[in-house]
Amino acid sequence: MAPRKSAAAASRKKPAEKSGLNGGITDFDKATELEAYREMLLIRRFEEKAGQLYGMGFIGGFCHLYIGQEAVVVGMQMALKDGDQVITGYRDHGHMLATGMEARGVMAELTGRRDGYSHGKGGSMHMFSKEKNFYGGHGIVGAQVSLGTGLAFANKYRGNDNVSVAYFGDGAANQGQVYESFNMAALWKLPVVYIVENNRYAMGTSTARSSAQSNFSLRGNSFGIPGHQVDGMDVRAVYAAAVEAVAHCRSGKGPIILEMLTYRYRGHSMSDPAKYRSKDEVQKMRSEHDPIEQVKARILELKHASEDELKAIDKKVRDVVADSADFAQNNPEPDPSELYTDILL
Amino acid sequence: MPIDILMPALSPTMEEGTLSKWLKNEGDSVTAGEVIAEIETDKATMEVEAVDEGTIGKIVVPAGTENVKVNAVIAVLLQEGESASDIGKSAPAPAPEGDKAEAAAAPSPQRGEGGEQSEPGEGAKASVPAAPKTEAQSDPDIPEGTEMVPTTVREALRDAMAEEMRANEDVFLMGEEVAEYQGAYKISQGLLQEFGPRRVVDTPITEHGFTGVGVGAAMAGLRPIVEFMTFNFAMQAIDQIINSAAKTLYMSGGQMGAPIVFRGANGAAARVGAQHSQCYAAWYSHIPGLKVVMPYTAADAKGLLKAAIRDPNPVVFLENEILYGQTFDVPKLDDFVLPIGKARVHKKGKDVTIVSFGIGMTYAVKAVEELSGLGIDVELIDLRTIRPMDLPTVIESVKKTGRLVTVEEGYPQNSVGTEIATRVQQQAFDYLDAPIITIAGKDVPMPYAANLEKLALPNVGEIVEAVKTVTYKA
Ligand SMILES: Cc1ncc(C[n+]2csc(CCOP(=O)(O)OP(=O)(O)O)c2C)c(N)n1
Ligand SMILES: [Mg+2]
DSSP: OOOOSOTHHHHHOOOOSSOGGGTOOOOOOHHHHHHHHHHHHHHHHHHHHHHHHHHTTSSOSOOOOOTTOHHHHHHHHHTOOTTOEEEOOSOOHHHHHHTTOOHHHHHHHHTTOTTSTTTTSSOTTOOOBTTTTBOOOOOSTTHHHHHHHHHHHHHHHHTOOOOEEEEEETTGGGSHHHHHHHHHHHHTTOOEEEEEEEOSEETTEEHHHHOSSOOGGGTTGGGTOOEEEEETTOHHHHHHHHHHHHHHHHTTOOOEEEEEEOOOOSOSSTTOOOTTSOHHHHHHHHHHHOHHHHHHHHHHHTTSSOHHHHHHHHHHHHHHHHHHHHHHHHSOOOOGGGGGSSSOO | OOEEEEOOOSSTTOOEEEEEEESSOTTOEEOTTOEEEEEEOSSOEEEEEOSSOEEEEEESSOTTEEEEETTOEEEEEEOTTOOGGGTTSOEEOOOOOOTTHHHHHSOOGGGSTTOOOOOTTHHHHHHOOOOOOOOOOOOOOOOTTOOEEEEEHHHHHHHHHHHHHHHOTTEEEEETTSSTTOOTTSTTTTHHHHHOTTTEEEOOSOHHHHHHHHHHHHHTTOEEEEEEEEGGGGGGGHHIIIIIIITHHHHTTTSOOOOOEEEEEOSOOSSOOGGGOOOOHHHHHTOTTOEEEOOOSHHHHHHHHHHHHHOSSOEEEEEOHHHHTOEEEEEOOSSOOOOTTOOEEEEOOSSEEEEEOTTHHHHHHHHHHHHHHTTOOEEEEEOOEEETTOHHHHHHHHHHHOOEEEEOSSOSTTOHHHHHHHHHHHHHGGGOSSOOEEEOOOSSOOOOSHHHHHHHSOOHHHHHHHHHHHTTOO
């Protein structure tokens, strides 16, 4: 696994032109650019492989890919410190990799094998890592928002300065419990960063068709929760906003909302024909806003690395992913006795 | 007439309290709503407000008196033109308003001064009327020569909705992805095109909210069909289904109910994990005020969904993703409606009765075949409706076979099968030749791993073994 939320955090903080919460970006130094590149690439390649394994029948059920949204979780994670918690919905593979969970364990869970993070009992939507402070992996749209608020409650209760980061989609943002949570978080000044991953669609429903207010950064207004829209395709913008948002929470000012403007390239899940949007729309996002290509272009332009050096990174990432896929296909299924374990303590 | 001011209750269970303080003296005039005294119990203190205007004619219970019984006269209020000499002719005032005015004002003769204490419910015990029996109609006869059309369950459901929407302008469909996407499982294919966005309504992902909206619309007389993408998500909305839809008719004394259908995929699909795989048949069938339907064949899906849409009650209609693509014959009739509450004998037999419903039938049908190869003649009953349950059909069969096995995918504790077993042993004990076996899903959240998921679900082998056991051929 790559170093994450590492010492690089100190060196990457070059003063931003504008505040990160106002559309500013933080210029990354060489090490940070390369780290971001590698992290995002790992998620991209991992998801592509998961898609292949799904097609081959190794992965079953629902499988929601994160391709296109990589900059969101990678940029956020860079601003976190040990002990900060992360929770999300079912589009969760990227979050797991970003929090430092092992590709092997994630992939083996996707194939339902015994060395998967949940011993094969959770699947794509339900993985957890106590060690990495990753709290899942939730299949009920919106549920993670209240749970993430509860994680923040625990931080405040214990008097530590950790924050929790609760990710949810534009569709999830309409669930009632989101607002019940907002109210409590604001009332009790809970250290939670709410991340709306606005990828423009909830399954086949565009935000315009589902949301009376589709600027999700404003959704905390009536609770006095500050919110900001962030270019979620630019990892520097995400990072800049993340640093300020996390500082806001850590300093006891209560919750904050970041609306990440992003895009999912693939269908909602593997079985979605995605007829609700045009191929052009997808193509335009890919060619003009791809989060990985943006970093790559900067790296080359600023000569942080040569094409060959990037290829070498690529190769390493592919190796990690290929290894995880091998592992996940060959790892045995859980022992039948696992059926009755972990129900109660 | 002078008005008696009574000792109010602070809670429905309070029987006595302390009159701690009078804020008015005899002769003082009071206006309605004015605080005249304070009372307390070990749990709370409350201010007593005057309900009427007048003059305090007499303080009957002095300040500081403990153990004043609820509804005891504590003071007498004189109305205009009255004097102390009128006291004695007083009418009891409605109890003063406090936190729990309702409780104080409720007629409760037992709690009155000197009233006899009787155990609540004691008198009632003898007079609890028997629950009325409902008798379901039989299936309509299908005229000879009726064409049978192979139809998938998916198409049958869509056709049922389309026919009812054509017939009744008040019927509309709402849910996530039902319109433009044509249904997450393509059940509402073509409905938006035929009926337009007024009657085929895409909702945001807000189950609790849109279910309430549906129930409200039903209370106002519309006929909503609320689709849950799957019933797992209806758990977000279960309060509106139970507390609002199921109880309104009763709570309103029959004035208004909720003619509404809650439908969608129920139970396990394939490897979608613990949060997306549960059967709600037993859950909803627990609730008075709901009907619960769970069809297996396409014909039943069609005939029963049409009945559900016409039913004046809330109907929970449990479909199954795996069954959606299965094909069955459906009679080609203009208006094919089946009775809710009537089981269907899927196959006649004499040795043993199997009762199942919904996807459970797929296992049962296979087991029946296998068992017939072993020379065991099974009578297979498809319950179709879980509530009201057609017990007579089951009992009749058990009287013939003397043996019963139930099959379902839901959890084993408090399952539909255990309910059937209870009632059969109560009503046909003497006919049973073997203990009833109830087959259900395993008592575990649904695992994702392929091998574990298979183990968690019921299987044909288990049914075959159970039948051998109850027929003593094991
Ligand atoms: C309570 C609930 N309702 C419906 C679903 C089915 N469902 C799963 S994902 C999804 C769309 C969610 O969209 P969004 O929140 O925008 O997240 P995205 O998939 O775009 O990441 C729906 C309707 C569910 N899982 N839970
Ligand atoms: Mg979305």
